[in-house]
Amino acid sequence: MRLQLWGVAFVLPALLFFVFFKYGPMGWAFWLSFTSYDMLAPPRFVGVANFAGLAGDPVFLQSLQNTLVYIVASTTLVTLVALLLALAVSTRVPGARVCMSGIFLTNVMPIIAVCLVWRFLLHPHGLVNQLLAPFGAGRIDWLTSDATAMPAIVLVTVWRFAPYFMVVFVAALAAIPAEYYEAAAIDGTRGLNRFRYITLPLLLPQLFFVIVVAALLSARLFLMPYIITGGGPGGATRVLSMLIYETGFSYLKMGRAAAISVVLFAIVLALTLAQMKLFMRHEET
């Protein structure tokens, strides 16, 4: 009994914090999404008018599409590149650990610095085009053409986040007992098959973890397009979090901004549930 009280006492501060700063605000956002509110007059109930307005708003629909494309593309590539990097630095080459620490440095650089640096690198006369020139690439306007702006943002995302998840995979790879590989070698299993039948199944928990966290991270995307492209060209990289900020803080349409928040939350929730379901099914087999 005494111990139960201690347990509650330890957990309670965090729980109260989340009620006040997470669940409370989310509940309030749901309520606000059915109102019209400009912070001057009290909120006025308008039913589903905000959502109906969004459904017919091309700017919102484009931002929604951008967000979904970005989440899928960046989650896939971040996970893939993180795994490849982890395999590369987990080889028994001398100096591999130093290389890992070096690659991890992309995570030490503040994200605002990352954005400003890449804005220069992706400039038509920037380093990226200089490095690509020997391969016959012309002057690519990465940030100002519809076709390349979003891929450029995804590239910066991969550069920034893949090294973080690499560390997760490295730890998991190190935990795989060497006997498994020795046994496989005796059976003549090598190369890709060894990866497919031994490494990959043992990495599944981490793979699931990385996909979930990377998806949650990419749903929060704001700063990269805000700084690197300003949401342009023509809204090609505007995502929902930017639209929430613009709607709420530039136009003071708090009700409509709350409605966009509800949509963003629905996306995050759907992603998480879908991934949990997929993973559970895999666990059972």
Added chain:
Amino acid sequence: MGRRLLRWLGLVPLAGLTVLVLLPVLWMLSTSFQASEKMFQLAMEWIPAVWHPENYPNALHRAPFPLFFTNSLIVSTVVMVGNVVFCTLAGYGLAKFRFPGDRFALLAILSTLMLPLEVTLVPTFLIVHSLGWLNTYQGIFAPLLVDAFGIFLMRQFVLGVPSDYLQAARIDGAGELRILWKIVLPQCKPALAVLALFAFRDSWDQFLWPLAVVSRDEYRTYPLGLVRFAEDYGNPQTEQMAVAVMATIPVFVLFLLLQRLLKKGFGLTGLKG
């Protein structure tokens, strides 16, 4: 002998890859010492022909960056301490105590990962506004003080501390806080290092939230100041990079200080639940 040589040869592609990944970091460093008219030359001059270390003091004088950095340091330190304290308490409580609703509490905490500030921006702003906390330090750090990921990390780590130790200490008459301080915490140093680094880094990186609640220079954090600085075309771009390098230093120093512990701790960031 041949085998050893072969293993060293394997380092060549790996080192090449590392350098390629780090090119943007090297570019930032090099540019921060470069003359401003050399920003967009046809060929990158990696080592400046003439060094311009004065880019650093010049940038600090052109805008109130010392103030912005101080603000960021205050906020990020508070956030780091808050996370270390509250995430440790909650993680310990969830790992080693059974009480009615404990599983629900864990689920409720983990579910908040789906409610980042980007989603709850408008109502959180309205709460901070109604508390009168716009343009204050507490307004910036309050919503960042506890993070579910930190709680999960600490819970996973504390699960690995044998419960027998705790039981034995209780039989010896040690109080619960003393057990946490003397027995649990010393065994959790790697996890605490990871928690501290990421709490500080995430707060140091915050942009959208301070942008929403700060409108006065006195409380502006450095990312807001730096973006403003970058938007003003009169400011040399090399000085932007000088500020970017300075902004990297605190996280880098923290990373170096904690590196030994981090090596043990990183394995835990991907532990299965």
